Amino acid sequence: MPTLYVVATPIGNLRDLTLRALDVLRDADVVAAEDTRVTQHLLDHYGIAKPLIAAHEHNEHAAAERISGLLREGRSVALVSDAGTPGISDPGAHIVAAVRAAGMRIVPVPGANAAAAALSVCGCDARRFLFYGFLPAQAGARRHALETLKALPFALVFHEAPHRIVSMLSDMRAVFGDARRIVIARELTKLFETVHQTTLAAAAAWIDADANRRRGEFVLIVEGAADTEDGADDEVERALALLLDELPMSRAVKLAAALTGARRNHVYQLALAMQDAR
Numbered sequence: 001m002p003t004l005y006v007v008a009t010p011i012g013n014l015r016d017l018t019l020r021a022l023d024v025l026r027d028a029d030v031v032a033a034e035d036t037r038v039t040q041h042l043l044d045h046y047g048i049a050k051p052l053i054a055a056h057e058h059n060e061h062a063a064a065e066r067i068s069g070l071l072r073e074g075r076s077v078a079l080v081s082d083a084g085t086p087g088i089s090d091p092g093a094h095i096v097a098a099v100r101a102a103g104m105r106i107v108p109v110p111g112a113n114a115a116a117a118a119l120s121v122c123g124c125d126a127r128r129f130l131f132y133g134f135l136p137a138q139a140g141a142r143r144h145a146l147e148t149l150k151a152l153p154f155a156l157v158f159h160e161a162p163h164r165i166v167s168m169l170s171d172m173r174a175v176f177g178d179a180r181r182i183v184i185a186r187e188l189t190k191l192f193e194t195v196h197q198t199t200l201a202a203a204a205a206w207i208d209a210d211a212n213r214r215r216g217e218f219v220l221i222v223e224g225a226a227d228t229e230d231g232a233d234d235e236v237e238r239a240l241a242l243l244l245d246e247l248p249m250s251r252a253v254k255l256a257a258a259l260t261g262a263r264r265n266h267v268y269q270l271a272l273a274m275q276d277a278r
């Protein structure tokens with residue numbers, strides 16, 4: 001059956017490609033890639049010769065049409081991004097939505113993901129976490145986004161680029177305070193892989209101490225807000241999930257606070273984060 005395979009590729013170490021991903025890349029008729037040069041390098045490494053088409057954030061609509069057309073002709077397509085899992089801070093979501101809307105088969109081929117790799121070695125309480133991805137680049141919007149996350153009792157997982165790491169850590173400290181712990185996971189699976197746990201007060205000094213620490217790709221994991229007098233957030237979230245579907249946010253927050261006994265401001269912060277995540 002013609003199928004769109006959504007295939008995870010390595011985030012650094014080329015050997016982090018699953019055996020199944022190799023099978024799928026070998027068997028697909030076409031590989032749709034975020035950057036065909038990056039994927040060509042991966043395919044060359046494994047001796048796979050395959051027609052490549054571009055599917056990046058600037059042509060996702062056209063790429064979705066083209067991929068749907070290929071599937072309609074009975075061909076199979078493997079969709080990959082430059083690194084890790086397509087659709088996670090990467091193009092892919094629109095293509096998947098379009099192919100699903102056209103009623104065609106989509107199969108995930110799971111594998112590397114930078115956030116999951118960082119969570120697996122962070123050593124913090126990440127039983128519950130919120131994956132945020134990239135914060136806004138603009139300072140005001142970034143601080144606002146951090147404010148909406150401040151009260152959440154979940155570990156917070158961010159992507160960050162090297163040129164923004166210093167300002168990002170400074171904004172996090174300003175919004176979350178000095179005491180919160182952070183895990184800085186850098187260059188995972190690569191030669192200079194570093195995983196460092198510290199506090200937001202000490203993070204800037206650690207980054208400043210060695211220019212190499214500002215280089216590469218980062219996942220940042222910040223511990224969640226202490227879960228104190230606000231009670232069981234599971235209950236608040238369940239109430240909010242139902243109410244936000246039916247009511248404006250202010251009404252939903254008011255009712256969820258009344259139903260659960262949680263502070264209205266805390267419920268409001270949760271509602272903002274849930275709405276952002278929708």
Ligand code: SAM
Nearest residue numbers: 011084085088089113114159160187188217218
């Ligand atoms: N789709 C990818 C995934 O599943 O991991 C994420 C792609 S996103 C465009 C790129 C960001 O992921 C980088 O800016 C960095 O935050 C993170 N990242 C990717 N590879 C990484 C690595 N080897 N070590 C640490 N972070 C990495």
